[in-house]
Amino acid sequence: MALKLALPAGQLARPTDELLRRAGLTVRGYTDGSRSYRPDLDGRRDVFLRVFREKDIPIQIALGNYDLGICGLVWLKELLTRYPSEAVVQLRALPLGPSSLYVATASDSGLTSLDGLAGVPGLRLVSEFPNLTEAFALSARLPAYRVFSVSGAAEAYPPEDADLAVVAASSEEEVQAQGLRPLYRLLVGSPWLIAHRHSLEGKDLSTVLGPLMALEGGRQPEDGLELPSALAGPPRPPLATGRPATTVRLALPDGHQQPSAAAILRAAGLSCQGYDEQGWVRRPRPSLEGLEVKVIRPQDMPQQVALGNFDLVVSGRDCLMEHLLQFPGSPVEEVVDLGGGQFDLSAVVSEDLPAASLAEAVELWRRRGVKVIRVASEFPAIADHYARQNHFWRYQLIPISGASEGFVPEDADVLIEGVETGRTLAENKLKTIDRFLHSTTCLIASKRQPPPGKAELLSQLIERFRQVGSSAPAADR
Amino acid sequence: MVEESPRCRGMRDLLPADMARFRRVEEVFRTACLAWGYQEVRTPTIEHLHLFTAAGTLSPQMLGRVYSFLDWDGWSGERVVLRPDATIPTARLFVERLQQEKLAKLFYIQNVFRFAEGDEPREGWQCGVELIGDTQPRGEVELILLACQTLERLGLGPVEVRLFHPGIVRSVLAQAGLERADQVRVYDRILDGDLTALAEVEERLPPLGAPLRLLFEGEGAGSAYLANLGSAFQKAVPQMARPLEELATLVDTLSALGCRCQVAAALVGNFEYYTGSVFQFVADGERVGGGGRYDGLIALVGGPDVAACGFALDVAKLARLLPSAEEAIPWQEAVCVRPASERADVVVTAFAAIGPLQQLGLRTEVALVRDAPSACRWEVTVKPSAKGIGYSLYDRTKKRRQAFAKLDDLLAALEATGGGS
Numbered sequence: 069m070a071l072k073l074a075l076p077a078g079q080l081a082r083p084t085d086e087l088l089r090r091a092g093l094t095v096r097g098y099t100d101g102s103r104s105y106r107p108d109l110d111g112r113r114d115v116f117l118r119v120f121r122e123k124d125i126p127i128q129i130a131l132g133n134y135d136l137g138i139c140g141l142v143w144l145k146e147l148l149t150r151y152p153s154e155a156v157v158q159l160r161a162l163p164l165g166p167s168s169l170y171v172a173t174a175s176d177s178g179l180t181s182l183d184g185l186a187g188v189p190g191l192r193l194v195s196e197f198p199n200l201t202e203a204f205a206l207s208a209r210l211p212a213y214r215v216f217s218v219s220g221a222a223e224a225y226p227p228e229d230a231d232l233a234v235v236a237a238s239s240e241e242e243v244q245a246q247g248l249r250p251l252y253r254l255l256v257g258s259p260w261l262i263a264h265r266h267s268l269e270g271k272d273l274s275t276v277l278g279p280l281m282a283l284e285g286g287r288q289p290e291d292g293l294e295l296p297s298a299l300a301g302p303p304r305p306p307l308a309t310g311r312p313a314t315t316v317r318l319a320l321p322d323g324h325q326q327p328s329a330a331a332i333l334r335a336a337g338l339s340c341q342g343y344d345e346q347g348w349v350r351r352p353r354p355s356l357e358g359l360e361v362k363v364i365r366p367q368d369m370p371q372q373v374a375l376g377n378f379d380l381v382v383s384g385r386d387c388l389m390e391h392l393l394q395f396p397g398s399p400v401e402e403v404v405d406l407g408g409g410q411f412d413l414s415a416v417v418s419e420d421l422p423a424a425s426l427a428e429a430v431e432l433w434r435r436r437g438v439k440v441i442r443v444a445s446e447f448p449a450i451a452d453h454y455a456r457q458n459h460f461w462r463y464q465l466i467p468i469s470g471a472s473e474g475f476v477p478e479d480a481d482v483l484i485e486g487v488e489t490g491r492t493l494a495e496n497k498l499k500t501i502d503r504f505l506h507s508t509t510c511l512i513a514s515k516r517q518p519p520p521g522k523a524e525l526l527s528q529l530i531e532r533f534r535q536v537g538s539s540a541p542a543a544d545r
Numbered sequence: 546m547v548e549e550s551p552r553c554r555g556m557r558d559l560l561p562a563d564m565a566r567f568r569r570v571e572e573v574f575r576t577a578c579l580a581w582g583y584q585e586v587r588t589p590t591i592e593h594l595h596l597f598t599a600a601g602t603l604s605p606q607m608l609g610r611v612y613s614f615l616d617w618d619g620w621s622g623e624r625v626v627l628r629p630d631a632t633i634p635t636a637r638l639f640v641e642r643l644q645q646e647k648l649a650k651l652f653y654i655q656n657v658f659r660f661a662e663g664d665e666p667r668e669g670w671q672c673g674v675e676l677i678g679d680t681q682p683r684g685e686v687e688l689i690l691l692a693c694q695t696l697e698r699l700g701l702g703p704v705e706v707r708l709f710h711p712g713i714v715r716s717v718l719a720q721a722g723l724e725r726a727d728q729v730r731v732y733d734r735i736l737d738g739d740l741t742a743l744a745e746v747e748e749r750l751p752p753l754g755a756p757l758r759l760l761f762e763g764e765g766a767g768s769a770y771l772a773n774l775g776s777a778f779q780k781a782v783p784q785m786a787r788p789l790e791e792l793a794t795l796v797d798t799l800s801a802l803g804c805r806c807q808v809a810a811a812l813v814g815n816f817e818y819y820t821g822s823v824f825q826f827v828a829d830g831e832r833v834g835g836g837g838r839y840d841g842l843i844a845l846v847g848g849p850d851v852a853a854c855g856f857a858l859d860v861a862k863l864a865r866l867l868p869s870a871e872e873a874i875p876w877q878e879a880v881c882v883r884p885a886s887e888r889a890d891v892v893v894t895a896f897a898a899i900g901p902l903q904q905l906g907l908r909t910e911v912a913l914v915r916d917a918p919s920a921c922r923w924e925v926t927v928k929p930s931a932k933g934i935g936y937s938l939y940d941r942t943k944k945r946r947q948a949f950a951k952l953d954d955l956l957a958a959l960e961a962t963g964g965g966s
């Protein structure tokens with residue numbers, strides 16, 4: 069059986085590629101712009117390589133889907149803090165440069181140390197690393213805290229929308245450059261080479277293990293996590309949110325939705341310094357008085373509306389559905405279909421599966437004795453709902469953070485994925501068997517009655533967006 | 546890798562024999578509580594996580610094992626938990642609903658959920674008692690007697706009561722100049738058997754009359770042992786006097802009431818949680834429950850400064866330890882009603898007989914599967930006869946069969962032979 073090695077995508081990909089070369093392992097199709105997630109090692113058939121988002125690598129190793137993997141210590145601890153697993157063995161730290169996780173507050177918050185948090189109820193913590201953040205809050209014995217898991221841009225939230233952000237950075241200076249003040253270093257460490265215990269005990273991994281273990285440098289302690297002691301202090305009043313009551317707050321998306329959102333903004337006659345088709349800053353300055361704008365991840369926007377942090381957000385219908393399926397009672401709704409950013413949420417399977425529809429695929433899996441259908445998706449609530457609605461019977465939901473086209477067929481039977489043209493699917497030998505939700509960019513607002521101080525401006529803004537929505541070409545809606 | 550068993554790991558099915566044992570434990574516990582003037586309550590399975598996160602409620606180790614999640618309306622970011630402990634929800638219930646009462650005597654039989662590795666149980670059942678109000682020291686005496694009575698009535702006596710007091714070690718650590726957070730850390734190290742922690746503490750104290758480890762390693766049979774501890778340590782640690790005195794009062798009272806007590810003085814888990822005496826109940830050499838005084842708890846969950854103490858017994862453990870005689874189900878004192886044919890009027894007559902038979906106080910069953918044997922002492926066969934439908938009563942213990950034309954006659958005969966109460 070081939071040795072299976074999981075490699076990181078993203079920022080760690082290039083240094084990892086160079087490290088593998090230094091160890092004498094030449095990988096083709098990894099960092100040379102290929103859209104495939106299956107590079108190869110010197111054309112060898114006994115080694116199977118697969119590129120994942122870093123966050124997914126420890127999960128794949130813990131599941132036993134891969135024998136070896138390389139990922140940052142922070143993602144490893146993020147998994148193991150919540151789900152301790154003896155199946156993951158830390159083999160060695162790799163000389164790829166350390167990274168840290170900091171608990172930080174807004175630079176102008178007045179907080180200078182963790183002691184200032186003792187006895188403060190209702191603290192709002194935001195992070196891409198919710199499990200480590202939860203461990204921090206429990207260890208510090210924060211009373212009645214709330215942890216908001218975001219898919220990125222945690223640094224954008226304090227002080228208005230969170231009291232603390234738990235962020236990854238290479239140094240305190242990097243945290244400060246994001247407008248935050250580091251209060252505590254929660255974790256420090258380099259990326260690690262990890263293995264699945266059973267593979268280590270019973271499979272010859274020496275082809276990859278030998279050269280990597282022989283590399284010089286990078287030795288570090290296994291843990292790296294430094295949880296704080298309980299913070300002692302008398303009960304104190306909650307921190308002020310710092311949000312003006314009469315300002316209308318609008319959130320705009322970063323990432324691939326940003327250019328189309330900028331065009332929509334321009335069409336609505338809302339000029340915004342620091343947010344256009346060419347680029348963006350976290351806090352753009354709108355020309356309209358009484359309006360405040362912040363740029364965050366579109367996936368996190370519906371929850372921010374539900375919390376009352378933002379009045380309006382420009383996001384995708386897929387993000388809204390994901391939120392509403394997770395929290396059906398959430399008071400958010402789509403108020404304008406803005407067109408643009410179109411794609412279909414679809415069920416995707418291997419090109420080789422002889423099925424043209426979902427019903428045929430489910431029937432085929434049953435006939436073949438597939439006991440558990442593996443469903444991978446970046447939209448776990450939608451995928452879960454879809455599997456239930458379509459009577460998958462027993463299924464395993466695999467929440468993933470990206471590089472999704474590589475999961476089928478080895479690591480999942482079906483992928484619930486946004487499909488636009490289908491070109492990337494074809495390149496990865498996949499096909500769509502069911503398109504079930506048409507998603508476009510939309511304006512999302514709260515169902516609650518707005519306070520009198522902002523109702524007028526809010527309805528003016530919605531009307532401007534509505535005009536953009538109704539003038540968008542039919543094909544875009 | 547998805548597990549093969551359709552049952553979740555760490556979760557247990559209870560078969561009829563298990564349930565009979567569980568119910569026996571619950572019944573004895575419930576009867577004892579009601580007799581002592583306690584009232585039953587039940588709290589929800591799901592509670593807010595923050596109820597358990599305040600310092601002094603659950604230990605960080607325990608918090609790391611709770612089943613917490615975002616509810617369907619959890620967009621506010623507030624997590625909820627499957628109840629990991631029953632005392633804290635009962636304290637919450639008191640604060641929310643019963644605060645006006647000067648003394649609340651409550652008991653419950655509830656399940657709790659905590660993650661455990663491998664196949665260790667992740668769902669437990671507790672028979673618990675909470676005594677909320679200023680009851681020190683009589684409250685502890687009552688609780689211990691109630692627990693011992695329950696265990697003895699289950700046939701698990703003699704019960705050994707092990708007594709501790711976290712105030713003893715707290716006084717030592719405070720005398721050593723350690724802040725509260727450091728006290729917890731050092732205490733955890735000592736519990737883990739880290740002898741260097743003991744040495745570090747000892748260095749910070751005035752000269753002691755005996756090595757500090759004696760406080761942690763030794764145990765004794767009663768107030769004499771406590772007096773010895775006082776002689777050895779009290780001069781250097783004057784704050785130790787009060788917890789020693791509290792323990793001595795408790796030990797003296799319980800011993801006079803015939804309770805077997807063993808004093809271990811210092812070592813006890815949940816150091817942050819308890820404020821006074823802590824007790825454990827040992828039956829058949831196994832720890833089956835415990836409790837103690839936690840005077841700070843009601844205030845920690847948002848209530849007034851009211852004292853509280855309580856205990857909980859592990860139902861699953863007790864059910865397992867029950868003597869085997871308790872297992873027998875008195876099936877032989879039941880009646881099986883068997884329709885002799887599938888004729889509709891015969892089947893109707895058979896089912897119609899069940900109510901009157903149950904009114905005699907008898908357990909009944911209808912023979913649902915034709916020709917399947919029954920373990921009941923009596924068997925009533927319902928069959929067509931020349932005059933309509935008749936009954937035949939067979940008493941297995943006496944090996945005697947009687948025929949009846951009317952059900953009333955059969956019932957009278959059954960009553961005469963001791964069937965029914």
